[in-house]
Amino acid sequence: MPKNQALQDFLTAKRAAITPEQAGLSSSGARRVPGLRREEVAMLAGVSTDWYTRLEQGRDVTPSRSVLDALARVLRLDGPEHDYLRNLAQAGTAAPQGPDRPTVRPGIARMVEAFEHQPAFVLGPRMEVLTGNTAAWALLTDFPARPEHDRNLLRWVATDPAARDLYLDWEEILADLVGVLQLEASAAPADPRIRALVAELQDSSPAFARLWERPRPQGRTCGTKRFDHPEAGFLRIDWEAFGVPDDAGQTLFVYTAADEASADALAQITTAGATTR
Numbered sequence: 001m002p003k004n005q006a007l008q009d010f011l012t013a014k015r016a017a018i019t020p021e022q023a024g025l026s027s028s029g030a031r032r033v034p035g036l037r038r039e040e041v042a043m044l045a046g047v048s049t050d051w052y053t054r055l056e057q058g059r060d061v062t063p064s065r066s067v068l069d070a071l072a073r074v075l076r077l078d079g080p081e082h083d084y085l086r087n088l089a090q091a092g093t094a095a096p097q098g099p100d101r102p103t104v105r106p107g108i109a110r111m112v113e114a115f116e117h118q119p120a121f122v123l124g125p126r127m128e129v130l131t132g133n134t135a136a137w138a139l140l141t142d143f144p145a146r147p148e149h150d151r152n153l154l155r156w157v158a159t160d161p162a163a164r165d166l167y168l169d170w171e172e173i174l175a176d177l178v179g180v181l182q183l184e185a186s187a188a189p190a191d192p193r194i195r196a197l198v199a200e201l202q203d204s205s206p207a208f209a210r211l212w213e214r215p216r217p218q219g220r221t222c223g224t225k226r227f228d229h230p231e232a233g234f235l236r237i238d239w240e241a242f243g244v245p246d247d248a249g250q251t252l253f254v255y256t257a258a259d260e261a262s263a264d265a266l267a268q269i270t271t272a273g274a275t276t277r
Helices: 005-016 038-045 049-056 065-074 079-089 106-114 134-139 153-159 161-166 170-187 192-204 206-212 260-276
Strands: 120-123 129-132 222-229 233-243 251-257
Touching (some): 005 049, 005 079, 038 049, 038 065, 079 170, 106 120, 106 129, 134 251, 153 161, 153 170, 153 192, 161 222, 170 192, 170 206, 192 206, 233 260, 251 260
Antiparallel strands (some): 120 129, 222 233, 233 251
16 A cells, blocks of 8 residues: 555644643653654554554554544644544545536526625635636636636636736735645545646646645635735735535635725726626
8 A cells, every 4th residue: 555645744744843841741851853752642642652653654554533633632733634634544545526627506606796896706626716706807817718727726826927916925825725725635635636736736836836745734714815906906805715505615705805995996996897898
């Protein structure tokens, strides 16, 4: 059975990030490794050192949910990191079934289009832009004008110079998107479409390649983005993510201006975008 390198990298990194004091242990004398030792993690999680060593080395062991929960507690994993650990440790091998490009239910698409001066769009599990509204295209880029295979938010952020100019916190935005794809990839390790996207971006984006080597799984929740829009200037936009019921892997994103100036600017570019489409 092939070695689970992703699991080894993740556990090693998280173990190194926890100090003995954080884990409730006393630190005495010099330590040859940063963070916790393997035997300390094993003791705190209630497993043998040999078993934990085999798990961390990516060898063929099958941990129970309760053991993974204990490791998550010891390593202070957040929700997405906990899911990432479970996915990696209990990974299946079957590729997911379904279309290459999922379709959005008509009711969801109509709801998205009905938002006024409020960018909204739906992403698939591989960051495919499945549908959206005029405000989204005016704020970000005109995804419908792109070839269907190139309508991907992560690819655009990672490779298009216009995206780097648009996002004032571009590196942080890219890191978050990479973390989301890491979590998706851990849940579908045999998905050839995710593998192909990762391979493509590793070749075309040095920043993506660097971030992909660092396990930092992320969920799709909420936040604030800062934009330097070529027409409207500075905008602060709050965003919320909602899982689309009954459509596994689809997420609805809704953007709202974070202040009055941003609301005025967003209305300006949305109105201009509507007149040119």
